[in-house]
Amino acid sequence: MGLTGSRxxxxxxxxxxxxxxxxxxxxxxxxxxxxxxxxxQRAADAELTAFVPIGTRKAEHLTMSVGGVEAELRPGRGKLTRGSYRVDVTLTGTHYRFMPDDDHDTQLTRDGATIASFSMAGDGTFTVYWQAEPDDAQPADAAIGYALSVAFRTGALGIFSVLLNGSENVPRP
Known part of the structure; x- marks a missing residue:
């Protein structure tokens, strides 16, 4: 997971x-x-993937809870397209999607409405642009966005960048 400790x-x-x-x-x-x-949390028996900070993108090896309530966590496979790096979360009937929209930023939506854009630098520094007004944002939005940023990173190269820069940018399975 690259990051160990507290901040x-x-x-x-x-x-x-x-x-x-x-x-x-x-x-x-x-x-x-x-x-x-x-x-x-990643299951102890999960096969580790070096390119994923939490160690895996396989839903069957991951659990998530928000305020003690279990959430369904469904990461995309994370291959060639930005969309494949999305992470879907369902929490008590509410659907969150965490999806890269450029090389550095990832949008968090709740039930289809854009809430915030998260970007995390290699040193763990965050930049968050709240797009929802304070009255429309929910405390879980922030906690979920930060947790997904750390577990899966933010941003993803687009297919054209991958093709232009070669296969060294594509994680191996």
Missing amino acids: TVDDAYYGELAIRTDAARGVVEVSGERVPAVVI
């Missing part, structure tokens, strides 16, 4: 959030006073 981020809408990662256990945790705790 805090100061979110414009929800204040200070703590992000904890444990590469050996395959765990990402996000919490804060104003957001529900989100935990994404």
